[in-house]
Amino acid sequence: MVQSICPYCAVGCGQKVYVKDERVVQIEGDPDSPISRGRLCPKGAASENLVNSPLRETKVKYRRPHGTDWEDLSLEEATEMIADRLIAARRDTWEEETDDGRPLKRTLGVAFLGGATLDSEENYLIKKFFTAAGAVSIENQARI
Amino acid sequence: MAEQHPVGFQWVVEAKERGAKVIHVDPRFTRTSAMADLHVPIRAGTDIAFLGGIVNYIFENDAWFRDYVRAFTNGPVILKSDFKDTEDAGGFFSGWDPGRSAYSVDTWSYNKSSGETAAGKAEQEADVSGEQAHGAHGFSLSKGRPPDIDDSMEDDRCVLQVLKRHYARYTPEMVEEICGCPKERFLEVARAMCERSGRERTSSVCYAVGWTQHTTGVQNIRAACIVQLLLGNVGRPGGGVLALRGHANIQGSTDIPTLYNILPGYIPMPHPQAHPSLDKFVELNGPRNGAWGELRAYMVSMLKAWWGDAATEDNDFCFQYLPRIDGDHSHYATMLKMLDGGVKGLFAVGQNPTVGSANAKLQRMALGKLDWLVVRDFSETETAAFWRDSPEIDSGEVRREEIGTEVFFLPAAAHTEKDGNFTNTQRLLQWHHKAVEPPGDCRSELHWIYHLGRRVREKLTGSADERDRPILDLTWDYPVQGPQDEPDAESVLQEIGGRRADGTFVTKYEELCDDGSTACGSWIHAGIYGEGVNQSARRKAHREQNWVANEWGWAWPKNIRMIYNRASADPEGRPWSERKRYVWWDAEEGKWTGLGDNPDFPPDKEPDYVPSRRARGMAAIRGDTPFVLHPDGLGWLYAPSGLVDGPLPAHYEPQESPFPNALYAQQQNPTRQIFHRPENPYNPTDGEAGAAVFPFVLTTYRLTEHHTAGGMSRTVPYLSELQPELFCEVSPQLAEERGLEHGGWATIVSARSAIEARVLVTDRVKPLRIQGRDMHLVGVPYHWGRRGLATGDSANELLPLALDNNVHISEYKVATCDIRPGRRPRGRDRLALVEDYRRRAGVKH
Ligand code: SF4
Numbered sequence: 004m005v006q007s008i009c010p011y012c013a014v015g016c017g018q019k020v021y022v023k024d025e026r027v028v029q030i031e032g033d034p035d036s037p038i039s040r041g042r043l044c045p046k047g048a049a050s051e052n053l054v055n056s057p058l059r060e061t062k063v064k065y066r067r068p069h070g071t072d073w074e075d076l077s078l079e080e081a082t083e084m085i086a087d088r089l090i091a092a093r094r095d096t097w098e099e100e101t102d103d104g105r106p107l108k109r110t111l112g113v114a115f116l117g118g119a120t121l122d123s124e125e126n127y128l129i130k131k132f133f134t135a136a137g138a139v140s141i142e143n144q145a146r147i
Numbered sequence: 148m149a150e151q152h153p154v155g156f157q158w159v160v161e162a163k164e165r166g167a168k169v170i171h172v173d174p175r176f177t178r179t180s181a182m183a184d185l186h187v188p189i190r191a192g193t194d195i196a197f198l199g200g201i202v203n204y205i206f207e208n209d210a211w212f213r214d215y216v217r218a219f220t221n222g223p224v225i226l227k228s229d230f231k232d233t234e235d236a237g238g239f240f241s242g243w244d245p246g247r248s249a250y251s252v253d254t255w256s257y258n259k260s261s262g263e264t265a266a267g268k269a270e271q272e273a274d275v276s277g278e279q280a281h282g283a284h285g286f287s288l289s290k291g292r293p294p295d296i297d298d299s300m301e302d303d304r305c306v307l308q309v310l311k312r313h314y315a316r317y318t319p320e321m322v323e324e325i326c327g328c329p330k331e332r333f334l335e336v337a338r339a340m341c342e343r344s345g346r347e348r349t350s351s352v353c354y355a356v357g358w359t360q361h362t363t364g365v366q367n368i369r370a371a372c373i374v375q376l377l378l379g380n381v382g383r384p385g386g387g388v389l390a391l392r393g394h395a396n397i398q399g400s401t402d403i404p405t406l407y408n409i410l411p412g413y414i415p416m417p418h419p420q421a422h423p424s425l426d427k428f429v430e431l432n433g434p435r436n437g438a439w440g441e442l443r444a445y446m447v448s449m450l451k452a453w454w455g456d457a458a459t460e461d462n463d464f465c466f467q468y469l470p471r472i473d474g475d476h477s478h479y480a481t482m483l484k485m486l487d488g489g490v491k492g493l494f495a496v497g498q499n500p501t502v503g504s505a506n507a508k509l510q511r512m513a514l515g516k517l518d519w520l521v522v523r524d525f526s527e528t529e530t531a532a533f534w535r536d537s538p539e540i541d542s543g544e545v546r547r548e549e550i551g552t553e554v555f556f557l558p559a560a561a562h563t564e565k566d567g568n569f570t571n572t573q574r575l576l577q578w579h580h581k582a583v584e585p586p587g588d589c590r591s592e593l594h595w596i597y598h599l600g601r602r603v604r605e606k607l608t609g610s611a612d613e614r615d616r617p618i619l620d621l622t623w624d625y626p627v628q629g630p631q632d633e634p635d636a637e638s639v640l641q642e643i644g645g646r647r648a649d650g651t652f653v654t655k656y657e658e659l660c661d662d663g664s665t666a667c668g669s670w671i672h673a674g675i676y677g678e679g680v681n682q683s684a685r686r687k688a689h690r691e692q693n694w695v696a697n698e699w700g701w702a703w704p705k706n707i708r709m710i711y712n713r714a715s716a717d718p719e720g721r722p723w724s725e726r727k728r729y730v731w732w733d734a735e736e737g738k739w740t741g742l743g744d745n746p747d748f749p750p751d752k753e754p755d756y757v758p759s760r761r762a763r764g765m766a767a768i769r770g771d772t773p774f775v776l777h778p779d780g781l782g783w784l785y786a787p788s789g790l791v792d793g794p795l796p797a798h799y800e801p802q803e804s805p806f807p808n809a810l811y812a813q814q815q816n817p818t819r820q821i822f823h824r825p826e827n828p829y830n831p832t833d834g835e836a837g838a839a840v841f842p843f844v845l846t847t848y849r850l851t852e853h854h855t856a857g858g859m860s861r862t863v864p865y866l867s868e869l870q871p872e873l874f875c876e877v878s879p880q881l882a883e884e885r886g887l888e889h890g891g892w893a894t895i896v897s898a899r900s901a902i903e904a905r906v907l908v909t910d911r912v913k914p915l916r917i918q919g920r921d922m923h924l925v926g927v928p929y930h931w932g933r934r935g936l937a938t939g940d941s942a943n944e945l946l947p948l949a950l951d952n953n954v955h956i957s958e959y960k961v962a963t964c965d966i967r968p969g970r971r972p973r974g975r976d977r978l979a980l981v982e983d984y985r986r987r988a989g990v991k992h
Contacts, residue, residue: 015571037689061587109470118497122567
């Protein structure tokens, strides 16, 4: 069992995640939590059903330009291809300075849109990396 | 709240059992209304009229908390003589420039405040978010107080009198006319608020982010703040304006943002004009006084965390590595740029804009103009599938082969498969522990970004190009662990929480230095790894501590559970009352003490402390002003800076409304962002020809059993079974008028699209009598889409882009529509129906 937090809304109810044979078998409310005192709503209570959903995809999928169907691709290859595209797009859309010569040092040609159920540590590295890369259209559900 | 934050609502129910009066103001009757003492339906988009009515009632009945307002708010501050209110300028504040469709804000500041009055003024006036402005800049405070003050609050030009006049016409009769809520019902709310506020009692206002989803979104919240400050309900137990946010880490996504205009801890992104150097950046963004007075220390510490040894005093700590923003680069601006072919690649990570963003068709069309799209999610969302499954493919408008976008779908790890922090709606960070390894190719976002960054850095190694230096000099050496080389999330948290030069961890943001001797990724989180302990993983059971529970998780800043809690004591530091004591001054010990929370105030600053003229930072904050993030330490009834649409909330009609503005000649918020282009047509609003073609008010919302755009609920069997199908809520009267049958189908139409939904005829939405007419509401939950187990049309097909220019959030909560019985036409016929409506309404783009 590990202690966790419900991944749905911002109440932040405590969860206890039960594991058997390397698999999540049950998720319950954490009675220790001063916020939820053991309770979960329908979404929180369905968390086990979320992590073990039959619709969950576990393979990378790839659609080539103008393609009519998904194709298989390894994670390794996908990461490699994405890195190449990111570098190229950044290079091709780079804005060094404004018309009157002030620094911009950025690209508007690469954008990021994140959901609001990512962890803070993840968002931190995302903002850090993309800012260093000069991408400024880094956005989130938090504005939506 | 009972619908969207059910487990949080247990506390409301408990308070009710202990005698609290629960009032629910909402266009719809919901599970919250069912538990409330009073449900007050109002027309969607009229919140400021309602809250302004409460302000008016407070003054009319002399119910404001005089001692609190005089000492803790800017009520006594005198404004400039050339400031003009909406009452005097036809619905505009002074400074309106019709040419730019924007305000010049100089007249809005305090009297006798010097020169450059507003921090972030360039941003405020140059179409960059107002939230950049962290408070007035150039305040020449005298003994820590603004220069021109009338403590009697009788001067005509003091904030309190300006406020009183501003809301003088927001009478109960006006509230009834605009909001459609009977005067008696409104008065019951106003009376209840006033009777339950003051020394002995407090009231709180809870809202969900729907309040921000208006062209007057920020001002809705401001209006609630004004009510709460007047009644003395801020910084005190049981008080506050409480934002109930909708996602596990939506608060955290703002604090450590993936947002275009801020860096971690709400530090603004630099701007090319205003920020040529670090010094200039700090000068323009950091007021001299208050917590923001140490901006340079926060900024330098962040730069040190990011660029480590490369960041030195000599190179401005790599300040020049930061890219600049010079306009609106937010989500919608980016999608419009994409539509015009200006964006090559998009990463959509745990986000499904073709369901969750307004004008879904525009979103899909924009995605079709990308070179490449990367989607990371649990399953193939509508966004991942936009090129093969969409209304446009149904109608034959586009064929798959015509869409040139290359699409990568990468499966994501679940919360049980990774370590990390969620920040709940009260700023509380709670660590969740990994239970199992993610299956197959599923990976955490931490894994994805770390390894993507690592690979990009490898590919750029040896590059002589100056613009690659920021990537190559980045500190990016996180330890990895486990079979999949998962980066250690705790090591990232340690960087966020801050270290000294010797590697030990800082414990609070006051320890951060501006000379490069501390590194801290997010100043507001300074200390989250204090004493070398992951403070957010603390789990002392609630039974083993008092109700403040400050040993469960960690709240930013400094583990403070209630922000501005100095206000829970009077100016002399004594509790306002025994019942409502929380933090108070212990004269014997010479420190602030309380029920267990950390004081949101320097721990040993005496209540009668008066700063010297030369004081800066926190030392410039008096001992009796609790609002330490503001340079004057005061709660702002009137916002002298930071907003683009006025220092006080005024009622404007939504972008699309069947009614004229009963208060001002100006119909809509003059600063709202609208986009006239063929992909984003607007329904005519009241006063324009064709408005009657879309006679009903449309509102969108969420259900308990689903989660936003459905990516985490429409694929979950239990939840899909609980709410299998899209429906719309209409009143029996509207059903009668339009021939809608309960359980049957209806088609809802706007100038953007037509969708179909099952009809729920219910008294939960009642027609309201407004300006002599019946107003009918059509309510539609927005979770559905074409993928997953529970499928249906998306409400966001119907909505236009119409944004609050302070924050670029769209007006999802109100538009106009028509509704007719039966299913929507299929394929091309759906387009023809919408086209027919546009023609009849004379829709222009
Ligand atoms: S269990 Fe329900 S109320 Fe609690 S955090 Fe999860 S979604 Fe929110």
